[in-house]
Amino acid sequence: MKKEIKHVLSLKDISDREILEIINKGTEYARGLVELGEQLRGKVIGIYFAKTSTRTRTSFSSAALRLGANIISYGPDDLQINTGESIEDTLQVLSQMLDGFIVRTSKSYKPLIDFSDQSNMTIINAMTFDEHPTQALADLTTIKLHFGEIDGINLVYFGEGNNTAIALALAFSKFSNVTIHFFTPSNYGLNKEVLSYAQNEAQKRNSQIYEFHDLTSLPSHADIVYTTRWQTTGTVKQNSNWRKEFEPFMVTEKLLSKYPKAIFMHDLPAHRGEEVEASVIDGDQSIVFEQAENKFHSAKAVLDWCFN
Known part of the structure; x- marks a missing residue:
């Protein structure tokens, strides 16, 4: 056998x-x-x-x-x-x-x-x-430890639709009443086929996964604000001016102030002053080193x- x-x-x-x-x-x-x-x-x-x-x-x-x-x-x-x-x-x-x-x-x-x-x-x-996938499993472990549950979580993600973002979409699609907003630069979004799969799976559980390429549709509530570094290991940007396209998606104090009760997560390594301001990642809402330990x-x- x-x-x-x-x-x-x-x-x-x-x-x-x-x-x-x-x-x-x-x-x-x-x-x-x-x-x-x-x-x-x-x-x-x-x-x-x-x-x-x-x-x-x-x-x-x-x-x-x-x-x-x-x-x-x-x-x-x-x-x-x-x-x-x-x-x-x-x-x-x-x-x-x-x-x-x-x-x-x-x-x-x-x-x-x-x-x-x-x-x-x-x-x-x-x-x-x-x-x-193992990054998302660690993130879900952190979220479960922090909130007690994963069902019902609202997460807002800023940055490239990279392998971490894909894993988050697939992971959260397994839970109920979850809402995720991905804000990604044009041409740097999540793989469309995987995103569609995750959205369909999420709908079966009364969850919603959205993707936008500008910040005009920011949600009014978030439990988690999440970002990753812009230069993901092993990837190369085709456009030499790519940083300009990414700048609006930086997690700043001003952006985080819209969600005063949210926690801030980052899969690390971080580039302070690029995808996130130092005052955010080193601030009171950040749990990035707890996330890393998990x-x-x-x-x-x-x-x-x-x-x-």
Whole structure:
């Protein structure tokens, strides 16, 4: 009988029940309610980051170790992918030796999805060009810890429709009575196909996801104001004057003052004075470092869910 293997490749593939299970486990880890050490005992986890990472790489490496696993870390020049071997051949070889493989790349996650129909190795998408699912799971864990619930949340996002924004749209589409407004520059919005999918899923749960390319439609209420850095890892802007297009979407004190009861979130790293004013990210409404810490607790929950 073929062994069931769980993956975290795209939030489209994980049910609302499973997402809530991961989030709830993440909150338990954050509160110190779960004893560590045995969840991944005897497992060997490969961690391959072709692109830079501070929080995601550290959170998964530390989480795997604290849950009892052994890890093998690969940098961008360590695997033969760097010399032309296909990702498919690499995955085939690694699946004979590893229990899990955590991967970050600037390319599409399609090869990972194509290889997911095997019974040897769990694959976790730690960010691809298409989506950053583990970021959204960590964000939802933070939101659950802060508000107690995710249903009914109102979030306003400013900036590029990048892989973090895509993951947020897919994640929130699994919850009820949620409203998300994405404010993105023209030509830098969310992938239209993914946005349409998320909007359709949200409507099934009485939730709404909107996207606008100017600030004339700002909502009157927000529980969360969210932004990401404008120069996302692995992406290149085609227009040399792109900064001018992004400037109206900077989160300033004036903008945040419209939502005095909202919390401010940012997936980090941040460029103060670019996508956000220093007084905002370092201000009283900001929970960005709590959010960053929860990547560690969420990583433990993701690994726990995948292997148990």
